[in-house]
Amino acid sequence: MSTDSVRAPLSSSSFPTTxxxxxxxxxxxxxxxxxxxxxxxALIAVDGRIVEAFRxxxxxxxxxxxxxxxxxxxYRQAEANARARGGTLVGFYHSHPNExxxxxxxxxxxxxxxxxYVIISVRAGTPGDITAWHLRDDRSGFDExxxxxxxxx
Amino acid sequence: MAHRVLIPTPLRPYTSQQETVDAEGGTVxxxxxxxxxxxxxxxxxxxxxxGKLRHFVNVYVNDDDIRYLERDATKLKPGDVxxxxxxxAGGAPGPAAPADRSTELSNAEIRRYSxxxxxxEVGIDGQRRIKxxxxxxxxxxxxxxxxxxxxxxxxIGTLGIIDFDNVDESNLQRQILHGTPDVGRSKLQSARDxxxxxxxxxxxxxxxxxxxxxxxxxxxxxxxxxxxxxxxxATRYLVNDACVLLKKPNAYGSIFRFEGQASVFATVxxxxxxxxxxxxxxxxxxxxxxxxxxLGVLPGVIGTIQAxxxxxxxxxxxxxxxxxxxxxxxxxxxxxELKLRRDPACPVCGDHPSIKGLIDxxxxxxxxPAAATAAAGPGVPETTVEELKARVDARAPFFLLxxxxxxxxxxxxxxxxxxxxxGQLPSRLSELPSASGQEIIIHCKxxxxxxxxxxxxxxxxxxxxxxxxxxxAWIDKVDPTLAKY
Numbered sequence: 001m002s003t004d005s006v007r008a009p010l011s012s013s014s015f016p017t018t019x020x021x022x023x024x025x026x027x028x029x030x031x032x033x034x035x036x037x038x039x040x041x042a043l044i045a046v047d048g049r050i051v052e053a054f055r056x057x058x059x060x061x062x063x064x065x066x067x068x069x070x071x072x073x074x075y076r077q078a079e080a081n082a083r084a085r086g087g088t089l090v091g092f093y094h095s096h097p098n099e100x101x102x103x104x105x106x107x108x109x110x111x112x113x114x115x116x117y118v119i120i121s122v123r124a125g126t127p128g129d130i131t132a133w134h135l136r137d138d139r140s141g142f143d144e145x146x147x148x149x150x151x152x153x
Numbered sequence: 154m155a156h157r158v159l160i161p162t163p164l165r166p167y168t169s170q171q172e173t174v175d176a177e178g179g180t181v182x183x184x185x186x187x188x189x190x191x192x193x194x195x196x197x198x199x200x201x202x203x204g205k206l207r208h209f210v211n212v213y214v215n216d217d218d219i220r221y222l223e224r225d226a227t228k229l230k231p232g233d234v235x236x237x238x239x240x241x242a243g244g245a246p247g248p249a250a251p252a253d254r255s256t257e258l259s260n261a262e263i264r265r266y267s268x269x270x271x272x273x274e275v276g277i278d279g280q281r282r283i284k285x286x287x288x289x290x291x292x293x294x295x296x297x298x299x300x301x302x303x304x305x306x307x308x309i310g311t312l313g314i315i316d317f318d319n320v321d322e323s324n325l326q327r328q329i330l331h332g333t334p335d336v337g338r339s340k341l342q343s344a345r346d347x348x349x350x351x352x353x354x355x356x357x358x359x360x361x362x363x364x365x366x367x368x369x370x371x372x373x374x375x376x377x378x379x380x381x382x383x384x385x386x387a388t389r390y391l392v393n394d395a396c397v398l399l400k401k402p403n404a405y406g407s408i409f410r411f412e413g414q415a416s417v418f419a420t421v422x423x424x425x426x427x428x429x430x431x432x433x434x435x436x437x438x439x440x441x442x443x444x445x446x447x448l449g450v451l452p453g454v455i456g457t458i459q460a461x462x463x464x465x466x467x468x469x470x471x472x473x474x475x476x477x478x479x480x481x482x483x484x485x486x487x488x489x490e491l492k493l494r495r496d497p498a499c500p501v502c503g504d505h506p507s508i509k510g511l512i513d514x515x516x517x518x519x520x521x522p523a524a525a526t527a528a529a530g531p532g533v534p535e536t537t538v539e540e541l542k543a544r545v546d547a548r549a550p551f552f553l554l555x556x557x558x559x560x561x562x563x564x565x566x567x568x569x570x571x572x573x574x575x576g577q578l579p580s581r582l583s584e585l586p587s588a589s590g591q592e593i594i595i596h597c598k599x600x601x602x603x604x605x606x607x608x609x610x611x612x613x614x615x616x617x618x619x620x621x622x623x624x625x626a627w628i629d630k631v632d633p634t635l636a637k638y
Contacts, residue, residue: 037400037421038244057422057495059475060242064421067244067469071476072211072218075239089162092241099245107243110209112163113198117243139197
């Protein structure tokens with residue numbers, strides 16, 4: 001089993017950077033299943049490592065091809081799940097169907113601080129790049145985070 | 154008065170990692186204001202530049218979202234706990250829905266829709282999206298009428314209507330697309346005339362056909378929203394399943410007597426009609442509007458709610474009824490709301506769907522004509538209105554029992570009949586001439602309730618015959634002077 005650093009700029013010590021392979025697999029599968037619509041879910045960390053990607057319903061009313069929304073019920077569900085695992089809710093993931101894994105203006109407008117936003121690009125139904133982002137404290141933009149997961153088998 | 158405020162994880166760095174904070178105030182607005190005075194960094198994350206709460210910030214007082222209370226002005230009682238609960242949203246670059254169908258607005262359109270355009274939530278972009286929008290109304294009846302009228306007035310680009318009926322006098326009390334001169338005309342022609350008169354810019358597409366499993370997917374595929382204005386369970390399940398399969402939102406409404414329901418089904422991730430009602434009721438249990446009656450303005454309320462939801466779905470804005478079932482009681486004038494969730498075990502929208510194509514919905518609902526007769530009980534002895542007339546003329550002795558309700562009896566009755574409503578029949582069997590051996594003939598409006606009465610009497614050892622077609626057949630074939638309802 002080798003460890004592959006996917007992107008390495010701007011690591012922030014307070015954000016988790018390592019992810020369990022199962023969580024990455026969940027995100028990839030979820031993105032492929034919902035294509036051409038966006039998938040979304042919560043990221044749960046234990047001891048600073050993201051151990052679970054927890055699928056949530058995309059409740060957007062704005063056309064799921066380009067939008068996702070996790071309502072207050074979904075948020076509470078995510079928190080409860082994190083608690084049940086003895087972990088913390090550290091962020092959310094979503095897919096960009098046929099678009100790069102970079103945050104959009106809409107992502108910025110709706111972002112919460114201190115969360116890790118993981119984006120997966122899914123092109124023609126095939127999962128691609130996975131990136132992580134953190135909102136700047138003054139809401140002026142996102143900084144890209146580091147995300148490391150084991151690859152190979 | 155100090156209140157406890159629960160701070161969500163992402164905002165705790167601004168409250169020195171405190172999960173709960175006490176803040177002063179008598180209303181939600183005052184508490185939030187004192188909170189952001191104590192912790193100034195919270196402000197930019199909770200409030201947008203215009204000073205309003207960001208729309209992905211949800212504030213609850215105990216278990217209630219303040220949007221459903223009095224928002225900022227919601228008054229607080231001692232001990233009330235305020236929670237800030239995030240919604241999380243985002244998405245790919247670009248507008249929510251591809252805007253290729255929306256078009257520029259002419260000056261005439263700008264004048265016409267000015268009251269929309271000055272709403273920042275709609276504006277020019279929103280009106281263009283409405284103009285590019287396509288809504289299909291299934292049915293041009295009670296619900297379809299107000300929905301189509303308002304959608305046409307709102308400037309919807311394409312309005313499709315499916316119906317196969319003609320306008321009947323008894324429709325006019327609620328189906329406001331049609332007027333007295335339209336009686337006997339096709340509902341689609343009448344609808345087209347009325348809608349074009351309201352707004353000639355709207356492209357009205359009419360489909361004079363019954364919606365079936367064979368044509369539903371083809372009819373729905375080019376529309377953005379399907380507006381369910383159907384009046385029976387088989388078509389309702391058909392509309393639902395077709396919407397789920399095509400991933401088209403279903404602006405749902407239904408009405409009965411004084412009560413209505415509305416929701417939005419079949420959005421991606423949201424619940425569908427089957428999550429709410431996995432199985433149809435047994436045939437005959439829930440009477441139709443023709444049997445149970447309906448207050449005329451009721452579909453006006455529910456149909457306009459469906460039109461509202463359709464517009465918001467097209468605008469991609471506002472809070473729709475996804476995940477909520479709105480219940481309305483016109484008689485007590487009360488609105489209630491139930492939370493709905495997608496059922497992961499739902500046979501059509503669940504995680505492992507067993508229904509992957511459209512099925513036979515009449516069979517599913519048990520309403521195939523043969524099945525309906527069987528449900529009424531095989532071998533219920535029947536007689537026809539002609540035979541009944543012959544008996545009356547021959548002055549043959551028999552007992553004619555009417556099992557309708559007193560208000561129906563008041564509208565019209567067959568001379569010489571005795572009224573015992575079906576519900577009272579079990580406790581009033583002693584009033585029947587069973588001992589005398591006199592033959593009993595039972596009727597109702599159309600023959601359904603009286604068939605049940607015949608079966609009920611048989612269980613009690615009393616023989617009787619059902620009058621086929623009920624008083625309606627009597628009026629049609631024997632005595633047209635009686636009032637038909």
